[in-house]
Amino acid sequence: MIKYENPNGYIEITNNYFARLVGNAASSCFGVAGMVSSNPVQSLRSVIKNKVDIDIDETNQGVAVKSVNGSLIIDLHIAVSYGVNISAITDSIVNKVRYTVEKATNLKVSKVNVYVDQLKN
Numbered sequence: 001m002i003k004y005e006n007p008n009g010y011i012e013i014t015n016n017y018f019a020r021l022v023g024n025a026a027s028s029c030f031g032v033a034g035m036v037s038s039n040p041v042q043s044l045r046s047v048i049k050n051k052v053d054i055d056i057d058e059t060n061q062g063v064a065v066k067s068v069n070g071s072l073i074i075d076l077h078i079a080v081s082y083g084v085n086i087s088a089i090t091d092s093i094v095n096k097v098r099y100t101v102e103k104a105t106n107l108k109v110s111k112v113n114v115y116v117d118q119l120k121n
Contacts, residue, residue, distance in 0.1 A: 079118035
């Protein structure tokens, strides 16, 4: 939960909202084949989802958002398509995620870390 104060009071934004917002922004970039589980809990959820037909949104996998000194640090774990320029993809993701989060929440994003964990055909 991200909590900050403005002149009108306190605002709380859930981690699930940030995960979906960031996941949708990153997934819409060219060359991104999907999001990858970044921790054991997300890995377990994806295994359960594959065994049982449960509708779990995959865009919030691989996203971690931390608030440090009033600004956000975002970690993304992605899979990219084979044959694309990884440097160009990560630059595009950083710019789009930063713009999307700052426009939607009015919070400053200090850092976006993109980890390429898989390569898909």
